[in-house]
Amino acid sequence: xxxxxxxxxxxxxxxxxxxxxxxxxxxxxxxxxxxxxxxxxxxxxxxxxxxxxxxxxxxxxxxxxxxxxxxxxxxxxxxxxxxxxxxxxxxxxxxxxxx
Numbered sequence: 204x205x206x207x208x209x210x211x212x213x214x215x216x217x218x219x220x221x222x223x224x225x226x227x228x229x230x231x232x233x234x235x236x237x238x239x240x241x242x243x244x245x246x247x248x249x250x251x252x253x254x255x256x257x258x259x260x261x262x263x264x265x266x267x268x269x270x271x272x273x274x275x276x277x278x279x280x281x282x283x284x285x286x287x288x289x290x291x292x293x294x295x296x297x298x299x300x301x302x
Contacts, residue, residue, distance in 0.1 A: 226234065245251060265271055
């Protein structure tokens, strides 16, 4: 692979485009391993954490949000009905009624 030769000889830095091209050739498992390696490396890097120490952040939660379940159920109702009708149509196609 060309990237290996460039790393070994250290002629010049590898560009991000070359890295992305090389990563695209990896298997899914190797890509996941690479993500883990990069995440572990970033974890040890100082100064990249987006939160400030000793600062309070507001995190919205569903607690004490009365009525949210009803709003969500109402929003999902058309999708649930459509999925049910699609499932019924497939069922009819799979098992047609006998005359």
